Amino acid sequence: MKHITLCFFMFFCVYGFSQNTESYQKSPVFPGCETESIDNLKVCFNNKINQYIFDNFQVPEIVQEENYQGDIKILFEVDAKGVFKVLYVDAVYESLEAEVKRVFGELPKIAPGTYNGNPTYFQYSISVKIPLVNPQEISNEAYASAETVHSITDLNETVSKEYDSINNDIVPYEKLEYSSQLNIPFTHTYYARFDGQMNVLGTNSHTAAKPFVYAEVAPYYDFKAEKESLVKGSDGWWGRKLWDEHLVQVQGKDYWFVIDPIFDLQVGKDTEADFSSTYNNTRGLIVQGGLGKTLNFSTSVYESQGRFAQYFNDYAESLKAFGPDPAIVPARGIGKAFKDRGYDYPVAEAYLSYAPAKFINVQFGHGKNFIGDGYRSLFQSDVASPHTFFKLNTKFWKIKYTNTWMWLKDVRPEIIEDKSFLTKYMANHYLSWNVSKRLNLGFFESVLWTDTNGRGFDINYLNPIIFFRALEFESGQGAGNAIVGASAKYKWNNKVNLYSQFILDEFSLGDVKGGNKSWKNKFGYQIGMKYFNAFKVDNLLLQLEYNRVRPYTYSHNTIVLNYGHNNQSMAHLWGANFSELVIIGRYNYRRWFADAKFIIGKRGFDYNTEEDSFSYGGDIYRNYNERSFDTGVEVGQGITTNSFNAELQTGYIINPVSNLKLFTNISFRNFNPETNSAALANRDTFWFSLGVRTDLFNWYYDF
Helix, strand or coil: CHHHHHHHHHHHHHHHHHHHHHHHEECCECCCCCCCCHHHHHHHHHHHHHHHHHHHCCCCHHHHHCCCCEEEEEEEEECCCCCEEEEEEECCCHHHHHHHHHHHHCCCCCECEEECCEEECEEEEEEEEECCCCHHHCCHHHHCCCEECEEECCEECCCCCCCCCCCCCCECCCCHHHHCCCECCCCHHHHHHHHHHHCCCCCCCCCCEECCEHHHHCCCCCHHHHHHHCCCCCCCHHHHHHHCCCCEEEECCCEEEEEEEEEEEEEEEECCCCCCCEEEEEEEEEEEEEECCCEEEEEEEEEEEEECCHHHHHHHHHCCCCCCCCEEECCCEEEEEECCCEEECCEEEEEEEEEEECCEEEEEEEECCEECCCCCCCCECCCCCCEEEEEEEEEECCEEEEEEEEEEEECCHHHCECCECEEEEEEEEEEEEECCCCEEEEEEEEEEEECCCCCCCCHHHHCCCCCHHHHHHHHCCCCCEEEEEEEEEEECCCCEEEEEEEEEEECCHHHHHHCCCCCCCEEEEEEEEEECCHHHCCCEEEEEEEEEECCCCCCCCCHHHCCEECCEECCCCCCCCEEEEEEEEEEEECCEEEEEEEEEEEEEECCCCCCCCCECCCCCCCCHHHECCCCCCCCCCCEEEEEEEEEEEEEEEEECCCCEEEEEEEEEEEEEECCCCCCCCCEEEEEEEEEEEECCCCCCCCC
């Protein structure tokens, strides 16, 4: 009874206060309303504003030509001095937004509203219908749609379902993410949308170190305009959230954040599999935001269950870590057994991004990075599971310098201690130099070391400008594994780019001169070309790429020092001992997209039999001292296997802000080893799937 009495008491107190408050405030007085009573001032104000808009608003020509019918949402304020200020405009056409600001900018200064006799500000929302309707032709009650949002600090009302102004600090969301220090989620499909703009002759952009931050790309590509051009303009809250907006978007004077659900829901069929269907069931949440202008954050969590094509499942299970869990889902993480040949694989990713100065960006997080202009990277790729990293990007003059320090894991059973995975460390330096308006050169070095002998994270490698090779030599033989590389990109013209990478793990000049194809010559290279707006078709990108990596590259005689993480390569998906031709076409038109990819490859696998247990250089998790010979080493040695992967994906972008897509994917894989074994067999796979996905990272199915 006490609780009920208290509730009634509070209700009447609040009700009485609100009633009293209403009586303490007086609406702004529009010219012509001076003789009205206080009770009628609001209606008069509404009528005058509507009439003024009808008399002065000039509908832009493009709106008339396209026979647009809709409305404009306007949030405006009359401040304590009686001056009109437009706070927010929601319109399909930019020209409509500009016209609103012109009309309101010409409104006269009026007598401000008051509270307790003191001047204060009033905020209003109004909906203007297009084509315009003369308010004199309909009743004042039907057309008077302007309504007070809030008047004083202690009394706030809802502007819209989106705009909660319980705090005076809240302002309309202005899409600040598109000029922020947030990463643009790295997917090859989405990056193709602005790749051409960043590679125009004369631009001082650097396109290898990915993901980019929005502020880095904003000078070359207008993300806000892209999203606004795709707006459907739904009036309902559910319609806006489905098609055009973040689920939650809040902005204050010094902060903002957005929240979106994550989905990857798909079903499919693999013709080769011994189970009925494939599926993936991912649900998650991503929260992104900013504090001030220099600090941004992003965090996402995924809960997933999936069963994939037979060959994909087999590969996942070949990556098995120590423990009872049967697989590592490639590019994601450890998968627990789930029903019939399925995996339950939770993933969490997050990072902080801070720009203490215009030329520096610092990031600390758990995720993935990529270095290169191609579909593949021989330096650092995103094909492995997420990992902890600290990254420093420095850009000045014609230079961009990227330093990345990473905490990786070796999960093999033979090196487990106390049921804990062994931590290994990697540090990368990549310097990108725009030599001219056409030519870019890149220089790469990387070193790996482990937590052996209590060494932990070697502070020597924190030096961002030191040469790792020399430091590795000083630390002692076997203390680490250093790799160096170089890249080049040449802008043939505004439509054609040529790019390349060269990676060097170990090299013997004497053996090269002798022509004996020594195992010591561990290197790889990439040559590629991109053709933007190919054949004068807007938004059509064609890409041709060739990759070749010699046997034993990325491996080491101390296996834990190899170029790997979670039993996956940190560079090319195939490890080493392969050659590959990649052909890609990407096209988008408004919300529609289509990708086609063809990969022709030759690989060399180990026999793994009692008669032949040697390493032939393809598996980077083998000791290279287990090789069968020192000379005559060639790409494709061992069980030579020819493969062909074809993949076609097409779909529709449901929400361009969260990158939620409806898609269908068709892939064909022919895997043809010259010798069949228990692990390797000639197989053809036709895999069809369809679903809806929040596209925030790359899936790689071309094993």
